[in-house]
Amino acid sequence: MKRMLCILLSCALTLFLFAGCGGSGQPASGDQNGAGDDKAAVFKIGGTGPLTGGAAIYGNAAMRGAQIAVDEINAQGGIQFELRYEDDEHDAEKAVNAYNKLKDWGMQVFLGSVTSTPGVATSTEAFNDRIFYLPPSASAPAVIEGKDNVFQMCFTDPNQGSASAQYIFDKKLGSKIAIIYKNDDVYSKGIYNTFISKAKELNLEVVSTTTFTEDSQTDFSVQLADAKKNGADLIFLPIYYTPASLILQQAKNMGYAPKFFGVDGMDGILTLENFDVSLAEGVMLLTPFNAAATDDLTVNFVKKYQELYNEIPNQFAADGYDCVYAIKKALEAAGCTPDMSAQDICEKLVQVFPTITFNGLTGENMTWSASGEVTKSPKGMVIQNGAYVGMD
């Protein structure tokens, strides 16, 4: 009897697990099969991202943003898209497997990988196979380096670092600066490196530099004590918002109130469930996307995203959305048709992409250099009364 119960329970658990997997792996598919009758009339777009695991928040956001764009475009008639996302668990090897799966499926344009580490691996594959590659947020410079068919939607990490230093200098936000960065993260370290060299150039005084890692991102008392001891009046945080929320809390507990300045990874701190937004009062950040902006495009996107997924979209969702629209614009400009091979589309898009100007959620008048870098100006934001307010 007991044995029976055991078997039943384990079956139930297994079933639950598989059911769950199916649910998360498949994006909410509005019009995915809408044009299924006529396969030749649909562009197949693929992407990989961490849909499960510790970085799942980024992969899911980008996938959902892209899906909203695809649904909108399909509803308009004209060019039709079919989107398929594969899970890479923020792992380079799994990302390559996911990429091969997408290739077998017949992917024509690749949205690349959401995060940088898998991005470096899949962009190399896509370069060798000549498939056009436009990732939403894989921001490491190594993703685009030496690959003519790879373009980026987000700023590269170096741009963010020097832009932040320039911004702090121009606006005279702080005279003594402390930096806390995540030592085992290419994103954080990349921004730190360019920030510090730009700061030297501008004679910004950096009084304290401390680090943490994935394994020690709980207690920041030492880092904060060091900044406080050295009299820092501004702390630069080139990190994601989850550890940043702990830093804000612990600084308050210490009775230490410098200015805080973040980069695009800070975006999302206000949507952190149950977060005491008063802690983030006065936090400044450079971000390409502002969910509270009042332009039609943003309002419409935020509304749709909230209806479908019951949360406020972050910058990754906006990047995913923009990628799909940028691809649409480029495909139209290049005169590509869905019956073309991925390689032919790639050659045409590589020609066209540096010539287009694109308006999206994450910037106006974006252009791309032939090397793949995007030009867009980051928006300086400050958090006031629990909402972003533009600083310019």
Next chain:
Amino acid sequence: MTFLSFLISGLSLGSVYAIIALGYTMVYGIAKMLNFAHGDVIMVGAYVCFFATTRGNMPALVGVLLAMVVCTILGVVIERLAYKPLRAATSLAVLITAIGVSYFLQNAALLLWSSNPKVFTSVVGNETIKLFDGRLNISVIAIVTIIICLIIMAALTLFIGKTKMGKAMRACSEDKDAAQLMGIDVNFTISITFAIGSALAAVAGVLLCSAYPTLMPTTGAMPGIKAFTAAVLGGIGSVPGAMVGGILLGIIEIFGKGYISTQLSDAIVFAVLILTLLIKPTGLLGKQINEKV
């Protein structure tokens, strides 16, 4: 003053490690298995408390009790389904299973509660006690954690040393077969061990997230590993050892960060572990048990 404030940070971090390590060491001491899923049971406990207090608007104490009940049931179920069938298997098989259970719990949490981090509301508030004109700040949660840690340690020591059930546990720990021959229900005893260990995990989860309020499906993983290190440092299987190991580990981590390098803090922690094991393989308070042939 910096020294004192580092010491307090270290004590606060260490007491969280200690409270997790108590659960590890208790299960190891009696069932002789490393329950690597312990860190994830902590995470489940924290989520239960989070939903009860934040979404369900229940008082903090009810939330903690509910978390303890859920974790106890979870612990016993895990033991029945995953570990009991392997009672006679090699310890390596059980170890691998425990790692599997750990991944299962993390991914189940991911599906149920999504990967979006949540901010845990501290069950005792975020007040700090300011001393010396605000130059020294002690958070209330740190004090509460240390006190609860001491209470649990004392209660566990008494329970294992003085009660009949505790005696049965010690007997199972020494020799399962002999204990069975003496009329002790070994399976029941081990189940109780898991129940207590998991209830402790719930308390640890609530205190961990009260002190460091980010709650994600992976929240329990790293503190779990660190607490395991603490348990080994203190002498795995020894209840006071877990407490001493946890607090020492926290202090070493903070002092390493503060006085040597923030980059090397983890390397220092684990170097201390390696040194301890080289010099005293049973850990600080561990007992040398001679294998009888």
